[in-house]
Amino acid sequence: MNRTPWCIDPFIQMAHTADGFYRVCCIGEVHRERTDLNTKEITPLEYWNSDVSKQIRSDMFKSVQEFSDITRYACSQCLKNNRDSVHSRRDTENEKWANDRKAKVNVIKHLKNIDYTYEDLLYVNFKVLGNICNLKCVMCSANASSKIAAEAKQHYGFPQGWSGGDKAELEPFTPDTRNDYFTELQKIIDTIPKFNLVGGENLIHPDFPRLFQMFIDSPNVGNIDMLIITNGTIVPDIVQDNAHLFKSIAILISMDGVFERGSYVRSGLNWKKFDTNVRKFASNPHVFLRLVPAIQMLNVGYVKEMHEWVESVGLDAKMNIDWNNVVTYPETLRAINLPREIKQQYMRKMIGPDVTHPSIRVVFDILKQPQYSHKEFLEGLKYLRKLDKIRNTNLLEHFPEFEQYIGDIDDN
16 A cells, blocks of 8 residues: 555646635645635636645655645645555555556646646546535535535534535535636536536536536537446436436445445435435446445444445446545544454454455455544544434444443533
């Protein structure tokens, strides 16, 4: 596993949050004090050639100790995972793009101080349609779910840095309200080889068909590898009927457990409907389907049953599950914080010929680690019990292995 500070992402892609703040990648921390680094102030291209972006790229040639504060903060999630000997997004990206010629050309352009153009982008991760979502996943946040934001407003307050005022829904970007942004977005669509559309839950948004039509109408559509991240609660006809127009289209469905456990982690999920929708996407010959768990303390021990369910749908678990998405925030739900005895129990459950996915090493790496923080683990249990009271759910009904630790937390 690569433990060097180098990451290819700043040279090949960019991302922005649901409230329009640019960031180095889809998990990069956001410099919210820099209000100029927002889609309302500058174009995507201006951000990619900004002082912040150039600083992050320059720091990739230094040791971690020499990183600027800008980069240390922006890249903190990967730095944290690699520090804890846990697979990071940076590891995955470096492996994926190691032999890509255009990526290497972009690195050279930076070294020669040549500004980038949209034609240099290899892909983007854009949250175009705000934070509108119909689920309340326990590890998610108000910035990515309007349902969580509404719950927060009622019970415990908006998170620090919330930009939605007193509303639970962040303002989505639409051609009607943000014509300037969509003008730039069309330029990107017309040149880019890969586009990652992330949410919220884009597929339930009333403006999703208009957004998707921009891709369909682009002369570049046949050259685009389209990736849509969804929670699997809806299968839009416009996607199913037009998937064949793209060079490829990948549907990444978030899945954090099966049956009742899956519905507990992803609060609001109708498992029967989810099962039906996965099968619908899987039946489309023009769609590549992948299930993506967010590895954290509530699912790291249930890899085998997720694996078996995916096989039961008729998919190949080796190809159609990605175990590389490891939760680093909230820290209280990190799988690495689980007590050693729980990790050993989970390891015993996983051993067997059925779990042979190439990236399963990510899960084994976590379970082989000693407990990182018992304090954070107990804080995680406390948080989940708080959600139980608000949502009328019961953690121990689905995860009885945690019962022995409940007496160690303060429910007040």
